[in-house]
Amino acid sequence: MALDTVAQAIAQPDAVQPFAELGLKPDEYARIKEILGRRPTSSELAMYSVMWSEHCSYKSSKIHLKQFGEKAVKTDALLVGIGENAGVVDVGQGYAVTFKIESHNHPSFIEPYQGAATGVGGIVRDILTMGARPIAVMDPLRFGPAEAADTKRVLPGIVAGIGGYGNCLGLPNIGGEVVFDETYLGNPLVNALCVGVMKHSDIKLAKAAGAGNLVVLYGAKTGGDGIGGVSVLASETFESKGPAKRPAVQVGDPFVEKVLIECSLEIFAEDLVVGIQDLGGAGLSCATSELASGGSGGMKVQLDKVPLRDPSLSPEEILMSESQERMCAIVEPSKIARFLEICEKWDVTVTVIGEVTDGNHLEITWNGELIVDVPPRTVAHDGPVYQRPFAEPAYIKQVAAEQIDVPLAASAAEIRNTVLTLAATPNLADKSWITSQYDKYVQGNTIQAQPDDSGMVRIDEETHLGVAISTDANANWSYLNPYEGAKLALAEAARNIATAGAKPLAVTNCLNFGSPEDPGVMWQFAESVRGLADGCVEMGLPVTGGNVSFYNQTGSTAILPTPVIGVLGVIDDVRTRTPMSFSKAGLELYLLGETRADLAGSEWAYLHGQRGGKAPHADLKKELHLIDLLVAGRTKKIFTAAHDVSQGGLSATLTEMVLRNNVGATVECENVGIALVSETPGRVVVAVDPSQRTALEKEAASHGIALTHLGTTGGDKLVINGAEISLDELRIAHTQTLPKLFG
């Protein structure tokens, strides 16, 4: 196809354009024509189609996500809110922290290694773009059943890809999740979180201010990767002369990204950029339109200057390419020489591709011919907004009426069987087969990582200031009640931070759902967002950003609603954190919080093929008191150890605690059958020195948290109501599952 210029678009207004193949609806195409006052050129059409796609425009989710801003508690801690590449939070001492989760679900199913690897690469660039040094990553994952053949294909590849990319960047992996469920079999979830740190003064924004400033593209050369990754574009519709099929899968080059990080940080340190944007989904279309609309309003770009890996690429393809490891910066002319020098030092390809202009035109030329002339805002921000219909699906009432009927342990043999079964089930088994493929030590600031409740990194070596992060989702509960499920995930993530004694500060999320065109799925989504927004208000936490991933389904079967919630907390002195377990005998074990018969959505019920019942109600006021108690217990040095009770109930918590440092415990529980497997939220097991008994009792009472004495630590067994399990036996049960399955 010949070059389609603006002049031609005017001269040939009736040319037929493949808007539908590009994923645009007739009304959206009409709207583009209305905006431009003419038909779009093929390049313009490419830009609008990718930027107005679900992935980039959030057209189905926008009206719901608004609640995060509207309901939000006002807080001075939020330095940069939703809308930028990632939110930024003040953590004190002049430091700011930015963190965000993104999904790379579909690419990881097609090519597990590269899909997962580039997922890590993308989120790390988002964090870097804010001006921050990335300091850690996490990876919440969901797979089909552990025994399924396809899980054996995707899991090892995904894990190797996350490790391969993250390890090579020198980012410690400090946590994540691994959950198996049949709804993820044809659609595994790969979410990746990155956290970065900077000084307040170093915050960078995606805006192209100042006419005459230069638009600089640096990093990897542009190839034909991921064209059609954003929308469903097949490049043949452009009749390009290049290779018949452009790959939908990108291959990452973590080495280039590592160099790009160091190069960028050196550039930031010398204050050489006015604005910056990474190239992720929608590539240059996104970067140029967002930078321009965030700044002076206009930009001129010479697209033919973009360095190409594949010279056969057409302008439309260059605009859409999702080639990895690229950044776009706005640089004052007086600073460009130094900018180029730093790129040369790091051997990074760099090209000035345009300049910032006043006015409202994003003009892109190809060998001197104008091929794009659009108001940038209309591309970046004025995309379509859908009010998709939603309605409570029929299953909700059905499952709510179901009674959970599972065996509950009474005899010693049954107690042993319950504990050993839960310890070994794939969802609760030791995850070291996976996590030992991740570097957790690099950078030398890791205080906590897997298998701790949260990841914790030191951000200042002198003052010992640190941050803690946890990500959680409980899709079983979200399935039963998405509103409560989102709140419960928020509560769990916050609790996982607080057990170490860190104070929750901010929230991010990655909302993984089925098709928004299904009213039932849309209802799950709407309810989850409402629950999370309300939950954040109740807990006084701002949502700093997030990501929505729709269309996670196999055929017509959607995944369980999976809102992954990440909570960031701060701790003033990492040396005083409360560890997850105890390493000596003679400590007293207590349960904080009340236990009810919460079997719905529990791992024990799932193990018995039951997923019905009523999800517990999230009592966030109680959670806040519990968090305060956990922080107070740390600062007052009451706790020797603290570990939360979640999936797998008290049984799983005790298993993890005794195996951590190989010190046993003897406990006695009332109503042991329920006590072992119930998953009532808002509970934590703590270990204290006997001398701290009264201090603990006083502290718990003053926070209004129920306190139950469980027993004492010591020995080489876990003894529950007289039922004995040797630590060796428990360890074998807990640690052999994954190696046996994956090898």
Add this chain to the structure above:
Amino acid sequence: MAKIVVDVMLKPEILDPQGKAVAAALPRLGFTFAKDVRQGKRFEIEVDGQPTAAQLAEVEKAAEKLLSNPVIETFTVRVEK
């Protein structure tokens, strides 16, 4: 005993970071002959006797299923003397 060789290369349109690194390193060592370098995998498979057509068809299948990922790679199968 014969040897079947399966060569697996990344498709031309797919980024090849390893090949790129080699291509960049060669001139630094004074080697200027390469316009481009691509790096792939070579599998040498030993089989009993002369490979039959049926056996080669099996190898093709294995190459597609296990030795390569058709989404990003291509392969060739041949018998080597």
Add this chain to the structure above:
Amino acid sequence: MAKIVVDVMLKPEILDPQGKAVAAALPRLGFTFAKDVRQGKRFEIEVDGQPTAAQLAEVEKAAEKLLSNPVIETFTVRVEK
């Protein structure tokens, strides 16, 4: 434009865990043809025009110095049509 191929394989006495893993995976997928599998690297080097003897000698040198590690690997250089 011609293509020079450098194949690099681990020396026979060096353990090849990748080849071993492939050899073990094949029968699990129902492929029974392999007595043994070794995995190595294949470099495809693009050069301008027909490679000269001098150029091939250079490639040999690069293969020895950079593309392989003589402590554990052997290599072969050939021109491919």
Add this chain to the structure above:
Amino acid sequence: MKIGVVTFPGTLDDRDAARAVRHAGGDAVSLWHNDADLHGVDAVILPGGFSYGDYLRCGAISRFSPVMEPIIAAAQKGMPLLGICNGFQVLAEAHLIPGALTRNHALHFICKDQKLVIENNQTAWTSAFAEKEEIVIPLKNGEGAYMCDDQTLAMLEGEGRIIARYVGENPNGSRNLIAGVTNERGNIVGLMPHPEHAIDALTGPTADGLGFFTSVLKALAAGGVK
């Protein structure tokens, strides 16, 4: 004492190695791969990471960096030189240490707390340890299996040039459980596990790794390696 820490493109543990040097009481000087000047340092550390992405073979490309020339020359005259993980791979590729490092037998990256026994406490980098001292430091690599031919192995064993061995199950398939090797003179040491990540029990499994860094400062204070 000034200890140089080299940064190649893709090096990751340079800041950690510098921190370890400072904890031990030395001055860390960063050296850039493209600068063929040692800036007057008394010893050099090649830290861990994925230099040049570990493409081709680990250490194969960085081994030809400009900074390696003066380093090799100085080390051949006795300057203490420690290669950790990727640094060890660079030393092997540069043939300063015999043998080669190959893919872990399980074929994936491993990161774990590893018990080692110090087999030779006479080198520039191990003199602070007791004979046969057992330590725990992180092991993290994808290609850490030490390989060499039988003759070389016999020579290394015979000359006491294996400085540290893994204790317990072989984590990566190294011959004779080899975790670290020295040259004849004892000034050059290649070590697969990471002592720089074990200088403080707050951030590492132990503080056992510090001994490598205090050793070299002691050796230098005593006038270097003969």
